[in-house]
Amino acid sequence: MDPKRAKQSPDSAEAIRLSPFPDEALDRILALLDSHKDRSSASLVSKAWYHAERWSRSCVFIGNCYSVSPEILVHRFPNIRRVILKGKPRFSDFNLVPQNWGADIHSWLLVFADHYPFLEELRLKRMTVSDQSLEFLALKFHNFKSLSLLSCDGFSTDGLAAIATHCRNLTELDIQENGIDDISGKWLNCFPDNFTSLEVLNFASLTSEVNFDSLERLVARCNSLKILKVNQSITLDQLQRLLVRAPRLMELGSGSFLQDLTPQQYTDLETAFRGCRNLQTLSGLSEASSLYLPALYPACANLTFLNLSYAALQSEELAKLLAHCPLLRRLWVLDTVEDKGLEAVGQNCSLLEELRVFPEHPFDQEIDHGVTESGFLAVSYGCRKLSYVLYFCGQMTNAAVATIVQNCPDFTHFRLCIMNPGQPDYLTNEPMDEAFGAVVKNCPKLQRLAVSGLLTDLTFEYIGTYAKNLETLSVAFAGSSDWGMQCVLEGCPKLRKLEIRDCPFGNKALLSGLEKYESMRSLWMSACKVTMNGCKLLAREMPRLNVEVMEDEESNEGQAYKVYVYRSVAGPRRDAPPFVLTL
Amino acid sequence: MDALCAPADKSIIDLEATELRLGLPGTSSSSSEKLQIFVGRSNKRPLGESSMEGSSNSRSSSSSSNDPEKDGCLGCSIPPSKTQVVGWPPIRSYRKNSLQHKKEEEAKFSGIYVKVSMDGAPYLRKIDLGGYEGYRQLLTALEEMFKLAIGEYSERDGYKGSEYAPTYQDKDGDWMLLGDVPWEMFRSSCKKLRIMKGTEGVGLTCSP
Numbered sequence: 001m002d003p004k005r006a007k008q009s010p011d012s013a014e015a016i017r018l019s020p021f022p023d024e025a026l027d028r029i030l031a032l033l034d035s036h037k038d039r040s041s042a043s044l045v046s047k048a049w050y051h052a053e054r055w056s057r058s059c060v061f062i063g064n065c066y067s068v069s070p071e072i073l074v075h076r077f078p079n080i081r082r083v084i085l086k087g088k089p090r091f092s093d094f095n096l097v098p099q100n101w102g103a104d105i106h107s108w109l110l111v112f113a114d115h116y117p118f119l120e121e122l123r124l125k126r127m128t129v130s131d132q133s134l135e136f137l138a139l140k141f142h143n144f145k146s147l148s149l150l151s152c153d154g155f156s157t158d159g160l161a162a163i164a165t166h167c168r169n170l171t172e173l174d175i176q177e178n179g180i181d182d183i184s185g186k187w188l189n190c191f192p193d194n195f196t197s198l199e200v201l202n203f204a205s206l207t208s209e210v211n212f213d214s215l216e217r218l219v220a221r222c223n224s225l226k227i228l229k230v231n232q233s234i235t236l237d238q239l240q241r242l243l244v245r246a247p248r249l250m251e252l253g254s255g256s257f258l259q260d261l262t263p264q265q266y267t268d269l270e271t272a273f274r275g276c277r278n279l280q281t282l283s284g285l286s287e288a289s290s291l292y293l294p295a296l297y298p299a300c301a302n303l304t305f306l307n308l309s310y311a312a313l314q315s316e317e318l319a320k321l322l323a324h325c326p327l328l329r330r331l332w333v334l335d336t337v338e339d340k341g342l343e344a345v346g347q348n349c350s351l352l353e354e355l356r357v358f359p360e361h362p363f364d365q366e367i368d369h370g371v372t373e374s375g376f377l378a379v380s381y382g383c384r385k386l387s388y389v390l391y392f393c394g395q396m397t398n399a400a401v402a403t404i405v406q407n408c409p410d411f412t413h414f415r416l417c418i419m420n421p422g423q424p425d426y427l428t429n430e431p432m433d434e435a436f437g438a439v440v441k442n443c444p445k446l447q448r449l450a451v452s453g454l455l456t457d458l459t460f461e462y463i464g465t466y467a468k469n470l471e472t473l474s475v476a477f478a479g480s481s482d483w484g485m486q487c488v489l490e491g492c493p494k495l496r497k498l499e500i501r502d503c504p505f506g507n508k509a510l511l512s513g514l515e516k517y518e519s520m521r522s523l524w525m526s527a528c529k530v531t532m533n534g535c536k537l538l539a540r541e542m543p544r545l546n547v548e549v550m551e552d553e554e555s556n557e558g559q560a561y562k563v564y565v566y567r568s569v570a571g572p573r574r575d576a577p578p579f580v581l582t583l
Numbered sequence: 584m585d586a587l588c589a590p591a592d593k594s595i596i597d598l599e600a601t602e603l604r605l606g607l608p609g610t611s612s613s614s615s616e617k618l619q620i621f622v623g624r625s626n627k628r629p630l631g632e633s634s635m636e637g638s639s640n641s642r643s644s645s646s647s648s649n650d651p652e653k654d655g656c657l658g659c660s661i662p663p664s665k666t667q668v669v670g671w672p673p674i675r676s677y678r679k680n681s682l683q684h685k686k687e688e689e690a691k692f693s694g695i696y697v698k699v700s701m702d703g704a705p706y707l708r709k710i711d712l713g714g715y716e717g718y719r720q721l722l723t724a725l726e727e728m729f730k731l732a733i734g735e736y737s738e739r740d741g742y743k744g745s746e747y748a749p750t751y752q753d754k755d756g757d758w759m760l761l762g763d764v765p766w767e768m769f770r771s772s773c774k775k776l777r778i779m780k781g782t783e784g785v786g787l788t789c790s791p
Contacts, residue, residue, distance in 0.1 A: 092668030151675065177677035205677060260766070261718025287595065310681065360682065362672045392672060419672045477673065501670075 033058040058082060063521050065103050065127065066546065069570035082121035082146075084114070089524050089564055090474075091499055093151060096526055096562070098550065102579050104128045104154075104555040106136070107199035107575070113140045117377035121172075130151065136160030136164035146172035146200075153179030157208065158427065159188045164190035172200035173225075176465055184234065185210035191218055198222040202229040204284060209233035220245045228251025232286055237265050243272035250341035252276070252299075254284035257292055257311070268296060274298035283307035292319045297324040305330040309358045312336040321345035330354040335370035335392065342375030346382025355379060356403065362419060372399035380407040387445075395426040396453060401435035403446030405442040414439050415450035421477035421502070421570040424454040431455055437462035440470075450474040460484035464491025472497040485509035489516050499524040510563075514538065517545050522566035532561045533582075538565065539583035546572055551579045587658055697751075702780040703727050712770050718762050725749060729778060736762040748779045 030053050033039050043053040059082040062068060070405060074080075087103025089096075105127050112119055119141045129152050137144060144167050149155075158178070162186050163173065188203075188210040198218070203210070210233060219225060225246050230239070234255030243249070261269065269292070276299045285293075286359030288311040300306075303325045308318070309332040318333065318341040328349045333341065335357050345352065357371055373396045380386060386408040396418050405411065416435075424431055432453035440462050447469055451459060455478035463470065464487030471494050479485065485505040488495065489512055497520065517523055532549065539547035548564045555561035574583040674682075695712040708728055715721045722733050734745035741760055742748050749761040751773045758777065762770070 009764065091670065093675045096670045151677075173781075178674060179676065205681075255629070258716050260715075260719045262719065289716070358678065359672065359674070362674050362682070392674075417672055421671060474673075476673075536722050555691060 013502055019139065023048075025238065026052045028054055034059075038377070041410060045443075054176075055079060057120075060084070062086065064566050066566075066570065066573055067107070067521070067566060067568045070108045073568060074111055074115035078115070080116050081119060082123075083108075083116075083119065084123040085127060086125045087127035087152075089499070089522065090126070090497075091501065091524055098579060099127075101550075101580065102128070102573065102575055102577065104130075104133075104575065106130065106133045109133055109140070112161070116141045118505075119365065120144060121148075123148040123150075124152055124364075125150045126152065128154040129159070130154050131156055131159035131162070135162040138162045143169060145169050145197075146174075148172065148174040148176075148177055150174075150176045151178060155441065156181035157183045157206065161187035161190045164188065165192075168192075168195065169197055170195070171197050173198070174200055174202040174227075176202060176242045177205050180206065182206050182208045184208050188218070189214045193217075193221075196221045196223065199224045200227040201225065202227065202253065204229040204231050206231050207233075214237050216241055216245065227251040227281075229283060230255045232256045235259050236261060236269060236292065240265070240269045240272045243276060247272075247275040248278055250476070251280050251281035251305075252279055252283070253307075254282075256287055257285045258287035258289055259292075261292065266292065270295040270298065277302070279303060281305040281307070283310075287309035287311070288313060288317075290314075290320075293317055293321055296321070298378070300324040301326070303328060307332045308337075309334055309356065309404070312339070312360060315341035315344065316340075319348070322348040326351075328352055330388075332356040334358050334360045334437055335361050337371075338369070339371055339375035339378065343378040346380075349383055352379070352383035352470055353384060353385050355383070355386060356390040357389075358390075359392040359419065367385065368394075370394050373397050376400065376404055380404040384408055385410060387411055390415040391418075392417045392419055394419055394434065394450055395423070396435065397425045397427050398430065398432060398434040398438070399425075401432075402438040405438050409442050410445060411439065411443040412445050413448040414443065414446060415448065415474070416452055417450065418453040422454045423452075431458070433458040433462070435523040437466075440466035444469065446470055448472040451478060453478075455525060456480045457484035457487070460487040464488050467492055469494055473499070474499045475503055477502045479503045479505060482506055482509035482512070486512040489513035494517075496521045498522075500528060502527040504529055506530055507537075510534050511538060517542065517565055518567050520563065520567070524562075524564055525560075526562040527554075528563075530563055531558050533558065533559050535560045535563055536583050544568070547583045548573070548576070549581045549583060551581065693772075695770065698773050699725065699728070699776040699778070701731075701778040704729070705761075710776065712773060718769075719768050722749065722761070725778065733777075733778070738763070746781055749776065750779055751776050 005515050009027070026049070030039075030049070033042060039053055039057060043050045054077050056079070058079060059075050060073065060080050061084040062073070062075055063086050065087045077353075079501055085105070085108065088101060091097060092101070101354070102398070103126060105124060113136070117140075120143055122137070122144075129149060134155055137147070139162075147163060147170075155178070160173070160175065167542065183228060185208040191198075191214075199222070210231070212234065215230070215234070219228065219242050226249060228242065228246060228249055229251070230242070230253060232255050234242070236255075236257060236259040239254055273296055279299045281300055282299070282303055282305070284298070286310060300321070301324070306325060306328055312334050313321070313335050313336060318337045321326070322344055325348070329351055331345060331349065331354070333356070344355070345355070357375075359370055361369065371391070371393050373393070374388075375391070376391055377400050380403065384407060387410045389411065390413075393416075396416065418432070418517075425435075432451075433456055435453070436449070436455070436459045438450050439449065446467055449463070449467065449470060449472070451474070452516070457480045460479060463473070469487055470492045471490060473492070473495065482505055485500070485503070486509055488498070489509075495516070501524075505525065510525065510530045511534060513523070535547050535549055544567060546566055546568050549560045550562035550564070552561040573580070576582055696709050697712060699708045699710050710724065710728070712721070715724065718736065726733055731743055731747055733747050733749055734742050736742060750758050751761055751769070752775050753759050753772045754774065759775075
C-alpha cells in the first residue's frame, strides 16, 4: 500500500517515514486511545501524530487549572466534548486555602462557549462555580449531558435549578460534598415533565428537603436511571417506593435509615431491596439502626462497594451486614465499628481491595474510641489483596505496620493518619520511621503515600531510596531537617505532587528541587521554614514555574507561610487575588 | 537503625526511661538535641467549630522564636491541642460539618433513662428513650423486655385485645396512655413508664 502523503504538515517527509500507513488509519487508531497518558505519548512521536492526536481527542484532563489557559487548550484541541478540571490545591479541603483564592470555572466556560459549543461533560474538583456559571452552562451548551461537582464551592441550589430547567439532554447530575448554599430543594421540581434521559442523580450531600412526589415521578419516567443517591430528607418508606420504580439501579445512596416502620412497611422495604438485583454500590444509611439493616441483606449479594462512612455502625451490626457481602471490594466505614468490626472485615471480605476508616470524633482530645493497630492488622490477615487504605487511628506501632505490609504487599495507596500530630510508636516510644520504611520497602507498586506520627529524616531517606513509583506524598508535622525533603526530591523519579505542612524544611530543601518541579504537577509547603528570599530565588531560576506565596497573618517577617509552586505553560495567573503573590 | 534514634545505654531500666514523652528514649528534656515536632505557627489560630469541643489547653503554646539557623533543633513544641490546629486531622469540611451536626443531634436525645415498672414484677427496669425513634420501636422493646404482648394502639380503644396497657407519668404527675400524643412530645414529657395489667389499665383511670 502506498503511503499517502501527509496532510499539509510542514515535515511531511518525516511524517511519511514515521507513519507508513494512511492518515485515515492513524486517525482511526489514535481515536481509539482512551488513556490520557497514551495520548500524551502518541502526540510526542512526530508532528503528524501530534496533529492526528489533537484532532481526534474528545476528552481532556487538566490536573491543575492554572497549568494551562483555556485559550491554549482550545487552540490545541478543537474537538473536545468532555473536560475534567481540578482547581485548588488539595489542602484547601482542610481550610488551608483562603476563600476567593481562584480556580473559577467561568473564564473557561466563556472560551468553551465559542470553541466547544457541543460540550457534553464537565467534571470539576475543587473549583469555584457560581450560580451564574451554572446558568451560563445550562443555556449555552445545548448538548450538555453530564455535570459532576466534587468539593467545589460558590454555588447554590438555584444554580442546580438552572441546570435542571434547561439541560434537555442531561444524563448525569452528580453533586458531591461541595460548599454549597443549600437554599431549598425546589431545584428538583425544575426537571420538565417530558425529561427522561437521566441516568445518574446524586444529591446525597444536600440537606434541604426535596418534594418527594417530584422525585418519585422523575425516577419513574427515567428508565435508564442507574445511579440514585438521595439525601437525608428521604425516609425509608419513601425509599421503598423509589426502589420499586427503579429496580435496575446499580448504585444506591439511601436517605435516612431511621424511621418507625410498621411491620408491613418493613416487609415492603425488604421486598423492594430483594428486587434490586443489580446493586453494586450502596451508600448513605445515615442513622442506620440495627433494626432495619437486615432489610438490606437481600440486595447485598453483588455488592462491590459499600460506603458506610456516614453510618455510625457498631461492630456487631457491621459483622452481620458483611456476612451478606461476599463480593465486596471496597469498604468505607466510620471508626465506630472499632477493631472488632475490622476483625469481621478480615473474616468476611477476602476480595477486599480498598478500605477507608474515617474518625467519628476527629477533634476529641482523648481518643479512647475508634480503631487501633489491631484492627488494621486483622484486616491485613484476612484481606491479602488490599491495595488502597485510608486509616485514621489514635495509635500505631512500627511492628504492626511492618506485619501489615508483609501480609499485603500490593499497596498502591497507603494513607495512614495517626491523629495526634507527632505521636510515636505507642509501645516503644520510638519514631514511626520504621513503619513507613517497611511500607516503601515491601510495596514496590506504591503510588500514593501519606505519613503521620513522629518521624525523623530517616523516613524520607527510606522514601527516597525505595519508593520508586511514588507519585503523591503528603507530609505533616514530620522530619528533622532539610535533608529529609531533599531525599524525596532526589530519590523519587515519578513524584508529581508533594504537599507538606508544619515541617522543618527550609530554603535549602526547597531549592534542592529546582530541576524537579517542572516534572511535577505541584508543590505545596505551608508553615515550614522557607522564606520569601528562597521563593524569589526559585522563581528567578525557574521561569516556567509559578511560585505563589499566600500572605497570612501568621507569618513572620520574611517567612513564606504558604507556598504553592506549579509548572505552567500559561504564565503567571492573571486572576490572582491580592493575598496571592506571584514571585 | 539510624544513630539518631539509638539511645546511649539501653541496659539500665529506670523510671525515667519508661516515662511516656515525646522525646527519644535516652534523651532528657534538657538535652539540646530535642526531637520534637515542628510546628510552624499554626497553633495560634483556634479552629472555630471545634473550639467548643476541647477545653482550653493548659500546656504552653509554642515559643515564637524559630531560629532558622539551627538545623539540628526542630524548633517548637507540639501543637498544644489538636483542636487548635487548623486543618488537622485532614478531614474534608463537608464530612466535618456533617459529623458535627450529627453529634449535636445525638446530644439532644441520648441518655433519657426512665424507670419502667410492670404490675406484679418484683423489680423495675430502666430504658433509654433516646434510643427509639417511635412508639412502635419502644413497644417492641418493652414487649421483649417483659416477655409479653401489648398489641396495637388505636385512638378509640387504646390497646384493645391485650391485658396490658402501657402508660407513662407526665410532667404534671398524671398517668397517661402511651400513644396519644406525638412521639417527640411524649419523649420530652415522660417521667416514668408503667405497664398496667388487667382491668386496672382499661378505662384510663388517672391514678394507679
